[in-house]
Amino acid sequence: MIQVEHISKEFVSPKKYPGLKGAIKGLFSNEKVRKTAVDDISFHISEGEIVGYIGSNGAGKSTTIKMMTGILTPTSGQCLINGIDPSKNRMENAQNIGVVFGQRTQLWWDLPLSESFTILKEIYNVSDEDYKDRMDFLNEVLDLPEFFDRPVRTLSLGQRMRADLGAALIHNPKVLYLDEPTIGLDIVVKDKIRDAIRQINEQYRTTVILTTHDIGDIEELCSRIIIIDEGKKIYDGGLAELKDTYGTSRRVTMEVRQPELFRKIDWEEKLHADESSIETELDDEKNLFSVSFDKNRIQVSDIISSVMQISDVRDIQIQETELSEIVKAIYRHALKGR
Ligand SMILES: Nc1ncnc2c1ncn2[C@@H]1O[C@H](COP(=O)(O)OP(=O)(O)OP(=O)(O)O)[C@@H](O)[C@H]1O
Numbered sequence: 001m002i003q004v005e006h007i008s009k010e011f012v013s014p015k016k017y018p019g020l021k022g023a024i025k026g027l028f029s030n031e032k033v034r035k036t037a038v039d040d041i042s043f044h045i046s047e048g049e050i051v052g053y054i055g056s057n058g059a060g061k062s063t064t065i066k067m068m069t070g071i072l073t074p075t076s077g078q079c080l081i082n083g084i085d086p087s088k089n090r091m092e093n094a095q096n097i098g099v100v101f102g103q104r105t106q107l108w109w110d111l112p113l114s115e116s117f118t119i120l121k122e123i124y125n126v127s128d129e130d131y132k133d134r135m136d137f138l139n140e141v142l143d144l145p146e147f148f149d150r151p152v153r154t155l156s157l158g159q160r161m162r163a164d165l166g167a168a169l170i171h172n173p174k175v176l177y178l179d180e181p182t183i184g185l186d187i188v189v190k191d192k193i194r195d196a197i198r199q200i201n202e203q204y205r206t207t208v209i210l211t212t213h214d215i216g217d218i219e220e221l222c223s224r225i226i227i228i229d230e231g232k233k234i235y236d237g238g239l240a241e242l243k244d245t246y247g248t249s250r251r252v253t254m255e256v257r258q259p260e261l262f263r264k265i266d267w268e269e270k271l272h273a274d275e276s277s278i279e280t281e282l283d284d285e286k287n288l289f290s291v292s293f294d295k296n297r298i299q300v301s302d303i304i305s306s307v308m309q310i311s312d313v314r315d316i317q318i319q320e321t322e323l324s325e326i327v328k329a330i331y332r333h334a335l336k337g338r
């Protein structure tokens with residue numbers, strides 16, 4: 001459905017100098033600053049996939065989406081969306097896609113929502129019959145009737161986002177681009193939006209590309225993620241594989257009967273671990289002893305049996321690395337070169 005081949009985008013803007021003098025100097029200067037926002041990115045996405053497109057602020061996500069939707073033309077490379085090059089055939093491409101930018105609405109601010117929908121129906125040439133089917137579905141998954149007759153400017157953020165999502169789907173597009181669709185929403189509305197995305201994808205096999213800073217969106221919706229950093233693709237694969245590859249740290253916490261016995265033990269020696277690969281913590285008051293370790297280097301069973309040699313264990317809890325921790329490490333470049 002989507003083929004992105006070696007696309008890059010370079011922005012050239014006039015060089016800015018500080019202060020008022022600088023502003024005047026800038027007017028007469030021809031100096032330019034070049035910024036490569038997207039740097040040779042390729043990927044393919046099949047029909048019906050939901051792909052999370054993530055990266056830190058300024059990584060180049062929105063720029064990629066804008067090239068895929070035809071708003072920007074790539075400096076080099078090409079994308080084909082359902083066989084169409086969006087930068088060359090914008091109108092034709094528009095029939096196939098729906099777009100929601102969470103940061104700003106695409107609806108007519110002063111018109112009642114219902115009229116925005118009527119206009120979009122005309123723009124996209126949706127037949128009365130299709131429109132009715134579509135609205136029945138959208139009303140059900142997004143609860144639009146609640147505020148359908150109100151001007152868009154009077155809607156709350158959560159209502160507006162539901163309205164925007166509905167508006168992007170009137171013409172039953174094959175591909176749906178969502179740029180931060182849950183930004184600023186409370187947990188209940190977030191859930192509603194995620195549910196709606198899931199249902200649209202299941203019922204119509206709509207392909208969804210989602211950029212977000214909300215790890216919950218990713219965990220609940222995406223089986224595949226693409227991570228970009230400084231304009232370059234650094235990861236493309238399953239969520240489970242990402243956790244497997246980068247999320248190898250574990251933490252086992254045990255409730256022990258005699259915590260005082262744990263004070264003097266050299267755990268590195270006892271577990272034959274090298275210095276940086278384990279970390280221990282003792283909470284005397286709650287009788288908790290915990291060990292953080294790398295599951296590729298140390299077996300959890302070895303830790304538990306060593307602990308049980310010292311004291312009775314009443315309870316055991318094992319925690320995986322949270323996805324948010326893995327993503328944070330990737331954004332901090334902490335995993336570069338691995
Ligand atoms: N029209 C433009 N002119 C010049 N530079 C731009 C333009 N649009 C984006 N950029 C720059 O390109 C880089 C990538 O921006 P982009 O908006 O794609 O990031 P993003 O990944 O969407 O970030 P965020 O998570 O903050 O939304 C940034 O450094 C940004 O300042």
Ligand SMILES: [Mg+2]
Pocket residue numbers: 061062063179
């Ligand atoms: Mg963005």
